[in-house]
Amino acid sequence: MGEAVDEVHAINGYDEHRAKECPEERKWYEEEIDDDLKLCYALNSVLHRGTSIYQEIALLDTKHFGKALVIDGKMQSSELDEFIYHESLIHPALLFHPNPRTVFIMGGGEGSAAREVLKHTTIQRVVMCDIDQEVVDFCRRYLTSNYEAFASDKLCLVINDAKAELEKREERYDVIVGDLADPVEGGPCYQLYTKSFYEQVLKPKLNHQGIFVTQAGPAGVLTHKEVFSSIYNTLKHVFKYVLAYTAHVPSFADTWGWVMASDHPFTLNAQQIDERIKERINGELLYLNGESLISSTTMNKSVHQSLLKETHVYTEEDARFIYGHGRACCA
Structure with a gap:
């Protein structure tokens, strides 16, 4: 699924299944739209992660859109809109x-x-x-x-x-x-x-x-x-x-x-x-x-x-x- 990564290292070196704990630097969730296109959402925190037999689930607290439900790396809905x-x-x-x-x-x-x-x-x-x-x-x-x-x-x-x-x-x-x-x-x-x-x-x-x-x-x-x-x-x-x-x-x-x-x-x-x-x-x-x-x-x-x-x-x-x-x- 999409990654929660920090602001400095937005591309490489991060476990895609876990938000890196780095309180001094801003964390981001990345959604891959295409091979050469990503969207980034600044995070307050990752509230919950889970994996079922069908899909990966995450509830993110984003700075701009509030709580956001993400399934298999795809934004499903956000609290704001x-x-x-x-x-x-x-x-x-x-x-x-x-x-x-x-x-x-x-x-x-x-x-x-x-x-x-x-x-x-x-x-x-x-x-x-x-x-x-x-x-x-x-x-x-x-x-x-x-x-x-x-x-x-x-x-x-x-x-x-x-x-x-x-x-x-x-x-x-x-x-x-x-x-x-x-x-x-x-x-x-x-x-x-x-x-x-x-x-x-x-x-x-x-x-x-x-x-x-x-x-x-x-x-x-x-x-x-x-x-x-x-x-x-x-x-x-x-x-x-x-x-x-x-x-x-x-x-x-x-x-x-x-x-x-x-x-x-x-x-x-x-x-x-x-x-x-x-x-x-x-x-x-x-x-x-x-x-x-x-x-x-x-x-x-x-x-x-x-x-x-x-x-x-x-x-x-x-x-x-x-x-x-x-x-x-x-x-």
């Missing part, structure tokens, strides 16, 4: 749905996606399915903002592979959420981004007027062709209506992408979205409102053209990956 990612992941699909009552979350072990779902007054049942018990236990213990979500009697927590869990369940859902790790080589998560999975496993588990939404990786001008455009195009081969949208997430140092898909059109305008937020959601959203949601679906010219021209379809035999390498980690 995780609301941007999780509000964008959850609320658009639930607001566009006419009456969402049941939700299935693939992944989401930190509990933040479930927290946002449970803000909706129409919700009766949320199934959160994550493969890694240790990640769930870790997050339930250390991420205090999600205590209420984990304690909710509406939440059904399942430890299993999301694909296997969906295949064996007979019930259907109004919304299915992909809060998954990015597709990386060496792990089976990419299988949950494939056309066959969407078509044969996921779509049959949606109710009438059901909506699927997934995080879709980096979506910046320089990064959107890694997986974002391909996920969008793959879903277009399975659903009648597919809507991509983006937001800048500061701790990710990039624009991030999500994709919604349904066999029913997404027809709400900004005013109607605001009305549904007022009617359905307990508490205030920090990031999303009607105008920002609608505007997030407008891509810049470069990304827009790529989405129109993309031909790649995710399959088990022909997958795209972002930089990095997994340890058989999945939802």
Whole structure:
């Protein structure tokens, strides 16, 4: 995973699995974005480290973003701005749905996606399915903002592979959420981004007027062709209506992408979205409102053209990956 290193020796000579104790010099966490690109986050301390059979987990206290959850060297969320990612992941699909009552979350072990779902007054049942018990236990213990979500009697927590869990369940859902790790080589998560999975496993588990939404990786001008455009195009081969949208997430140092898909059109305008937020959601959203949601679906010219021209379809035999390498980690 990424390294916590001191300010003087930022590249060499440090154990990547342990922060060097050096109180006189500033410590840094390094995230390797590519062979020739790293992001550095100044640290106050490393609060906790753990290793499960699937992945390496760390909770860092960063100077700029507060507590940050890092899995397999990839920033998953930070205390300061995780609301941007999780509000964008959850609320658009639930607001566009006419009456969402049941939700299935693939992944989401930190509990933040479930927290946002449970803000909706129409919700009766949320199934959160994550493969890694240790990640769930870790997050339930250390991420205090999600205590209420984990304690909710509406939440059904399942430890299993999301694909296997969906295949064996007979019930259907109004919304299915992909809060998954990015597709990386060496792990089976990419299988949950494939056309066959969407078509044969996921779509049959949606109710009438059901909506699927997934995080879709980096979506910046320089990064959107890694997986974002391909996920969008793959879903277009399975659903009648597919809507991509983006937001800048500061701790990710990039624009991030999500994709919604349904066999029913997404027809709400900004005013109607605001009305549904007022009617359905307990508490205030920090990031999303009607105008920002609608505007997030407008891509810049470069990304827009790529989405129109993309031909790649995710399959088990022909997958795209972002930089990095997994340890058989999945939802």
